[in-house]
Amino acid sequence: MSNSEKQYLDLLKMLLLEGKEKNDRTGVGTISKFGYQMRFDLSEGFPLLTTKKIFVKSIIHELLWFISGSTNxxxxxxxxxxxxxxxxxxxxxxxxxxxxxxxxxxxxxxxxxxxxxxxxxxxxxxxxxxxxLGPIYGKQWRNFNGFDQISWLINEIKVNPNSRRLIVSAWNASEILEMSKSGLPPCHTLFQFYIQNGKLSCQLYQRSADVFLGVPFNIASYSFLIHMIAQVCDLEVGEFIHSFGDVHIYQNHIEQVNLQLSRTPRQLPKLKLNKEIKNIFDFKYKDFEILGYNPYNPIKANVAI
Incomplete structure (x- = not known):
């Protein structure tokens, strides 16, 4: 079993054993804990869960959509x-x-x-x-009060790789109410990059985490982002560190969680990017290839909204 997938399954187990019942905005109810962290060594393979099929197409298109700045x-x-x-x-x-x-x-x-x-x-x-959807992720990444954070980040990694300020924030307090009208205030709120020995790592702070449905997408999405930025900045990939605030399982996902925990993880796949891409904004869906992905069948569950 890869350490990457084990960490995720251990998080599910921990919530079932230690989580406390907590009411939430959706009315569904959760089993929740405050504060948790996972670390994924991207040299082990691409951290795409194998104990249920993850729809890579959706993750890649969503990430490209964020990077484009679109909110529709x-x-x-x-x-x-x-x-x-x-x-x-x-x-x-x-x-x-x-x-x-x-x-x-x-x-x-x-x-x-x-x-x-x-x-x-x-x-x-x-x-x-x-x-x-209002001023959600794409708007904040590319136009945070008029500032293009992604363009700035790429340039700063290249010219000032030792900086401790390589941060992108999606949490714009002045626009949270507007985000809530049709979309959702950012769950993955802030991420920071770190370069050591030519390797690029990223830590994400996620204020609210739907562990069964959302977190597998978040792990893969930010791992894709690390690979993309590493390529355009001539770096190798390091770690993805995933830090949480309110980490939870929804009450209507318990049966699905137990099914997933009954499965034995398989070997992680590999990611192959189009090496010709040297600009973060030039990536297209066709530039991503997942090699050796052999997951179990998907497990369906309703999104709490």
């Missing part, structure tokens, strides 16, 4: 990525007085959401009005 789901919808659809859909229902007519996760709700995403894809005006 149209790019994701156009690429058949569904992970951000529910929040703007719920906002659409609310603004049109349709919440009671389409109860969340009912068959009618699912059918209506398919029609909603179809219209996002086909109608630019509709997408502009109802696909916007």
């Amino acid at each position: 789901i149209k790019y994701l919808v156009d690429n058949d990525v569904k992970i951000w659809n529910e929040r703007p859909f719920q906002s659409y229902l609310k603004s049109n007085g349709l919440l009671d007519k389409y109860p969340k996760y009912s068959n009618s709700w699912k059918e209506k959401m398919l029609l909603f995403t179809k219209r996002i894809k086909e109608d630019n005006d509709f997408a502009k009005k109802y696909g916007e």
